[in-house]
Every structure is written in C-alpha cells, then in structure tokens.
Amino acid sequence: MNLFEEGTFDGLETSTRGVFRPVRTRFVDDGVPSTELAAHLAARAAGGAGLIVGPAQMLAHSSASGPSFIDAYADRAVTGLSNVADAVHETGTPIVGQLTHTGAEETGDWRMQPQLAPSPAASDATYEMPKPMSHAEIDDVIAGFGTAAANLERAGFDGVELAAGPFSVLRQFLSPRYNTREDEYGGDWCGRARFVNEALAAVGDRTTGPVGLHLSLAELEYGGYEFEDVPAILDALEGYDYLSCTLGTRATYHMTHAGVGATPPDLREPIETVVDIVDVPVMGRLPFTSVDDAADLFEAGVDFVSFTRQLLADAKTLEKARADQRFDRCIQCNQKCLEGVYGHAHGGHVECVVDPRTGRETQLPPLADEEPAAIPQTVLIVGGGVAGMRFAAVATHRGHDVTIREASDSLGGQLEFAANGAFEPFRRSLEDLEAAVIDAGVTVELETPVTAADVDPSWDAVVVATGATPPDVDEYDFEGEVVNAFDVLTGAEVGEDVLLFDDNRWVITIQTGLELLSRDQDVEMVSRDHYPGFRTEQPNLPEFVAQLQRRGATFTGNHTLDAVDAAGTATLRNTLTGDRETRSPDTVVVVGRRHADEDLYLELDSQRDSVYRIGDAVSPRKLDRAYYDGEMLGRRL
Incomplete structure (x- = not known):
C-alpha cells in the first residue's frame, strides 16, 4: 500500500x-x-488530497458556542455548508464533515452560558468549571448530533465523523479525569463509552454515508486515560465505520501538534494496537506527519494517512510528491496555523508562514495562475534573506529578470543564524527558498556588498532586503561590561555563572539560554514576564520552558535589569513592587531587539524611482512577514 x-x-x-x-x-x-472556508478546503482537494475531513469546529448543539465554531445543528448553516461541499466536490474529492461538542474545553463567554460536561472537572486550558449534564441534557445533546448530521447530509457531505479528540465532550465522557459520574454514563469503560455510542447511533440513524470516529488514543493529562487503555476503550465502543487516530486534549496541544524543539509522543505503536483490534479502516497520523512518514504509517497497518500542517505549507504537496516534484515543507513553527487562530492574529484565521496564500485563497490565485508581468523589468535585490529570496522566485516566475546580491558567502540571512539546535526544522525553509531561487533561474551574486554608488541606472527597479542589524548592547549604557546574546550564539565565551536578561521576549532568548546550558553554564534568566521568551508562540513555549528547566536554568520573572556596575554587579528591579536586589554573576548576557537596516533604502529612495524595501529592512518582525512581503511585492511588481 502507498x-x-x-x-x-x-x-x-x-x-x-x-x-x-x-x-x-x-x-x-x-x-x-x-x-x-470553501476555497481553503477546495485548494487542498485540488492539490491531491484523496479525502477532505472537516471543517473542524462544527458544533452539534447550541449548549456549546464560540466565535470560531460553525453551528452545524442550525438550519441557517446549511447553505454555507453546501457551498463548502460543492467546492470540494468540484475537484472530484469526497468530503466528510466532523461534528463536535466542546464540553469542558471551551468557555461560555460567547453566549454567557455554562459549559456542559460529564462532571464538574475543569480543563487546564480554560479553567472554567463546567455544569454536569443532566439526563435531559444528555438526551438533547445526543439528538443534536443527529440533527447536525442530517444537516450535513442535506448540504451534500459524503459522511460524518464524530470528534472524540481535543475540544470534545465525547472524549471527556470516556475520560476518568473528566468523567466521575456514578450513573449509567460513568464508572467502567462500558459506562463511559455509553454517551459516545449513543451519539454514533444517533448520527447513523440520520445519515446514509459512513460514520467515523476521531479518537484520542491517550489524553496525555494527569488522571486521563493512557495508551494502555486503548484496547479496553475500543472494546467498549461500537457503531463507527472507520476510526481516525489522534491524541491529547486541548490542554496538551503543545504535544499533540509538536512544534520546534518538541519531542512528540510516539503514536506508531498505539496505532498498531488499534489496527490489530478493529475491523474497520484506520486513518493514522503522527504529532507531525510528513510525506516521508507515510511508509511507516502504512507499515503500522493504517489504510489512510492524515495530514494537516504539511498541506497548509503547500496545498499541492500530494500532487507534487506524486509527480516527484519539489514542494515547500512545513517547518513546525506553529506561528500562524495555531498561534494565528488561537491568538487572533490577523483576524484570527488560519495562515501559514511559508505560504502566504494559505488562508488567502479567495484573495490570491495559485502562483501558477498569476498573470505575467505587463512590463518585464530587470530587478536588483540587495540581500539574500527570506524576503529577498521569496521575492526573487515569485518575480522571476512572473517574467522579471532578477539578480540577488548578497554580502555574505551564503543565502539565508537571519534564517541561517536561527536554524540550529531546537530550531533545526527552520532549515527546511532555508533549503526550500534556495531551491526555489535556483529553479526560477535567479542570478545570485554572493560576497557582493552593495552601496548606493554601486546601483547604476540600468536597473529598472531595486528591492532592498537588507534585513535588520543585531542589537547594540551599548545602547543600555551600563557601566559594566555585558555580552550580546547574538555573540553568544556565534561562539562568544562567557563565565561559568551567567545572568541572562531577556529584553527580547521571543525565541532568541530561548535559543541563547539553551546554548549556554549546553556549555554547562549556570544560568539565571531574568524577564519582565512570568517566563523568559514569553512572546514565543504558545504551542511552542511550554516545551521550551520545560527544556530550560530540565537543564537547570532558574527563572526570575517580573524583573528588569536596571544597572550593571563596573565590578559586574547587576541590579534587578521588581516591575510589580519596585523592590531591588543584586546579583554578582561572572557574565551578564543581554538579549536585545534588532533594528531595521534601512540606510541603503533611504539613500537610494532619495536618488531614484522604483526603489522598494521588504522584510526586516522595513521593521524587524517574525518570519511570516518576510515571506509575505516578498510574495506580495513579487506578485504586484
């Protein structure tokens, strides 16, 4: 099978x-x-996915609610759902809709109502104490699953899947952590499975297509069920036509959606257990599933392989892989696919760092369908970082004659600097950007610094992608000597006892701390936030904090570094109380903020027309902005 x-x-x-x-x-x-939504799902279907399951977050009952959920139980949602099904079907691909009820794993803020759950057991993700469901409420929610399933069938969906994974009251009924009932819906596995079985039966009665079950094979929470419980759980469940394997809860999504630096749980052995037990088709995935993982999953016995983030990174992954063509790979950064949704960035909808079209399918056509440039131009790009490379590939595709001049001996800019250690997955981005530049036929001139005098009038346009300058620790005006974190990451020596001041609040602080700990230094990390690197994506931060603590770092939160005297004594100030205390480390390391390297742009812009700047040369931002700036200028020039 392949x-x-x-x-x-x-x-x-x-x-x-x-x-x-x-x-x-x-x-x-x-x-x-x-x-x-219709355009987003249709793009994955057109890109080679044999089956679309979704959309996610379709509710089966009004007792669960939220701004990001589809009210599949309501008649008014059927027209929109029909549009989704039609868009996917136009590609020749079937679509199975997934239904859920969030139970204890959401709040009632949206409609100011209590959350219904098996028992009064709050999720660590929401902290809201739910209301235990009465028998009448259980019956009503079960009926809601049937109504929502009938709506999906009316809308043209080919089947229905019930979510018993994260965000699911179905899983919560199975869970010894969330279900402490003493009636017929609690107790042993058969009792805890009763609600799930009744929901499956209600759906089966109201739809003619297959009914699937999306099941967490372990909750990964203290007191929850574990992989060892899978045989007993499956023995108690009935009424599903296929089984889709996942893991975790909403509170453990930093493990279930393994990001950079995470050591994901191994799902292969539990999936093998599932395959041996059930006599229905099995869909399998890993906490991060790449195309290369498919062979192992098929060897484990699955019938279908499920993808998420990789198909966000390149909607045509499967089509290209089938044709043995290069595709852009997910870098597991979790910046836009998870943080963008949960953190409400850019309106809160799904996006992807390495593909600016993801989430903008109605605004941007596939690059292959983009109109050629009306007037092809000769374009000089100064700087071969992320923004420069992305622009070069897109602009060349549209017919421009593009040259990159890069001062260093390699392409990549800050990405070359960042893609190390825990951030090694970022190297996929660097490799894919370089490959796109080569495939497009862009002229690349390395070790070629550029001044304004070097830019002759023959260029039709100049794009400045010079990035950002490293922080300057002299700006802090400390009396004593401090070391720049960027220098630490390039090999600067420090003493055995290090005080690391986080004035950056993002992943560079994590990188620096891990680098120091790898040298067996004693490290105290001081931050104005509760944790160092606090603005790191929430799906990634817990694992990074755990790594720092496991390796012996100590944290001093809610403090800033006020002074370092000539003897190296550091004065810390509590940002909440104003109290001060001192430290006498061997070395003080400061993680500061970068500044846009804009001098060349400003000089050229004052001398000639058609000068543009992109990426960190505009202002230092995250990786997604560099991709976006390069893509958008390449599409419109």
Whole structure:
C-alpha cells in the first residue's frame, strides 16, 4: 500500500490515501461557514488530497458556542455548508464533515452560558468549571448530533465523523479525569463509552454515508486515560465505520501538534494496537506527519494517512510528491496555523508562514495562475534573506529578470543564524527558498556588498532586503561590561555563572539560554514576564520552558535589569513592587531587539524611482512577514 493508491471505504472512493484532516480556520461568520472556508478546503482537494475531513469546529448543539465554531445543528448553516461541499466536490474529492461538542474545553463567554460536561472537572486550558449534564441534557445533546448530521447530509457531505479528540465532550465522557459520574454514563469503560455510542447511533440513524470516529488514543493529562487503555476503550465502543487516530486534549496541544524543539509522543505503536483490534479502516497520523512518514504509517497497518500542517505549507504537496516534484515543507513553527487562530492574529484565521496564500485563497490565485508581468523589468535585490529570496522566485516566475546580491558567502540571512539546535526544522525553509531561487533561474551574486554608488541606472527597479542589524548592547549604557546574546550564539565565551536578561521576549532568548546550558553554564534568566521568551508562540513555549528547566536554568520573572556596575554587579528591579536586589554573576548576557537596516533604502529612495524595501529592512518582525512581503511585492511588481 502507498500514499498514491486509490482507496475506498464504506462506498466512498478516494484518488489517493492522503487525507486532509480537520483544521481550525475561524472562517466563520456568526456560526455560518464563509466563502473563504470553501476555497481553503477546495485548494487542498485540488492539490491531491484523496479525502477532505472537516471543517473542524462544527458544533452539534447550541449548549456549546464560540466565535470560531460553525453551528452545524442550525438550519441557517446549511447553505454555507453546501457551498463548502460543492467546492470540494468540484475537484472530484469526497468530503466528510466532523461534528463536535466542546464540553469542558471551551468557555461560555460567547453566549454567557455554562459549559456542559460529564462532571464538574475543569480543563487546564480554560479553567472554567463546567455544569454536569443532566439526563435531559444528555438526551438533547445526543439528538443534536443527529440533527447536525442530517444537516450535513442535506448540504451534500459524503459522511460524518464524530470528534472524540481535543475540544470534545465525547472524549471527556470516556475520560476518568473528566468523567466521575456514578450513573449509567460513568464508572467502567462500558459506562463511559455509553454517551459516545449513543451519539454514533444517533448520527447513523440520520445519515446514509459512513460514520467515523476521531479518537484520542491517550489524553496525555494527569488522571486521563493512557495508551494502555486503548484496547479496553475500543472494546467498549461500537457503531463507527472507520476510526481516525489522534491524541491529547486541548490542554496538551503543545504535544499533540509538536512544534520546534518538541519531542512528540510516539503514536506508531498505539496505532498498531488499534489496527490489530478493529475491523474497520484506520486513518493514522503522527504529532507531525510528513510525506516521508507515510511508509511507516502504512507499515503500522493504517489504510489512510492524515495530514494537516504539511498541506497548509503547500496545498499541492500530494500532487507534487506524486509527480516527484519539489514542494515547500512545513517547518513546525506553529506561528500562524495555531498561534494565528488561537491568538487572533490577523483576524484570527488560519495562515501559514511559508505560504502566504494559505488562508488567502479567495484573495490570491495559485502562483501558477498569476498573470505575467505587463512590463518585464530587470530587478536588483540587495540581500539574500527570506524576503529577498521569496521575492526573487515569485518575480522571476512572473517574467522579471532578477539578480540577488548578497554580502555574505551564503543565502539565508537571519534564517541561517536561527536554524540550529531546537530550531533545526527552520532549515527546511532555508533549503526550500534556495531551491526555489535556483529553479526560477535567479542570478545570485554572493560576497557582493552593495552601496548606493554601486546601483547604476540600468536597473529598472531595486528591492532592498537588507534585513535588520543585531542589537547594540551599548545602547543600555551600563557601566559594566555585558555580552550580546547574538555573540553568544556565534561562539562568544562567557563565565561559568551567567545572568541572562531577556529584553527580547521571543525565541532568541530561548535559543541563547539553551546554548549556554549546553556549555554547562549556570544560568539565571531574568524577564519582565512570568517566563523568559514569553512572546514565543504558545504551542511552542511550554516545551521550551520545560527544556530550560530540565537543564537547570532558574527563572526570575517580573524583573528588569536596571544597572550593571563596573565590578559586574547587576541590579534587578521588581516591575510589580519596585523592590531591588543584586546579583554578582561572572557574565551578564543581554538579549536585545534588532533594528531595521534601512540606510541603503533611504539613500537610494532619495536618488531614484522604483526603489522598494521588504522584510526586516522595513521593521524587524517574525518570519511570516518576510515571506509575505516578498510574495506580495513579487506578485504586484
């Protein structure tokens, strides 16, 4: 069995065995799916996914609510759901809708109502104490699953999947942590499975397509069920036509959606256990699933392989892999696919760092369909970092004659600097950007610094992508000597006892701390926040904090560094109380902020027309902005 074989289950035929599994998008308007959602899912179907499962966050009952959820139980959602199904079907791909009820894993803020759950057990993700469901409420929610399933069938969906993973009251009924009931819906596995089985039966009664179950194989929470419980759980469940494997809860999504630096749980052995027990098709995934993982998953016995983030990074991954073509790879940064949704960045909808079209499918056509430039130009790009490389590949594709001049001996800019240690997955981005530049035929001139005098009038346009300058620790005006964190990361020596001051609040602080700890230094990390690097994406931060603590770092939160005297004594001030205390480390390391390297742009802009700047040369920002700036200028020039 391989990824590109045709598949079939319960009457549905798929062109490949690659599945695009449910992703939270926030493409919803007052409980109704938007046109953006239809375009987003259709792009993955057109890109080679044999089956679309989703969208995610479709509610089966009004007792759960939130701004990002689709009210699948409501008649008013059917037209929007029909648009989604039609868009996917136009590609020749089937779509199975996933239903959920959030139970204890959401708050009632949206409609100012209590959250219903099996028992009064709060999720660590929301901290809101839910209301234990009465028998009447159980019956009503079960009926809601049936109503929502009927709505999906009316809308043209080919089947229904029930979510018993994160964000799911179904999983909570199975869980010894969330379900402490003493009636027929609690107790042993058969009792805890009763609610799930009744929901499956209600859906099966109201729809003609396959009914699937998306099941967490372990909760990864203290007091929750574990991988060892899978046989007993599966023995108690019935009424599903296929089983989709996932893991975790909302509170553990930093493990279930393994980001940079994370050591994900191993799902292969539990999946093998599932395959040996059930007699229905199995869909499998890993905490991060790449195309290369498909062979191992098929060897474990799955019938279909589920993808999420990789198909956000390149919607045509499966089509390109089938043709043995290069595709852009997910770098596991979790910046836009998770943080963008949960953190409400850019309106809170799904995006991807390495593909600016993701989440903008209605605004941006596929690059292959982009119109050629009306007037091809000769373009000089100064700087071969992320923004410069992305622009070069896109602009060349549109017919411009592009040259990159880079002062150093390699492309990559800050990405070359960052893609090390825990951030090694970022190297995929560097490699893919370089490959795109080569494939496009861009002229690359390395070790070629550029001044304004070097830019002759023959260039039709100049794009300045010079990035940002490293922090200057002299700006702090400390009396004593301090070491720049950027120098530490390039090998600068420090003493055995280090005080690391986090004035950056992002991942560079984490990188510096891990580098120092790898040298067996004693490290105290001082931050104005509760933790160092606090602005790091929340799906990544818990694991980074754990790594720092496991390796012996100590944290001093809610403090700033006021002074370092000539003897090296550091004065810390509590930002909440104003109290001061001192330290006498061997070395003080400061993690500061970068500044835009804009001098060349300003000089050129004063001398000639058609000068542009992109990326950190505009202002130092995260990786997604560099990709976006390069892409958008390349599309419009």
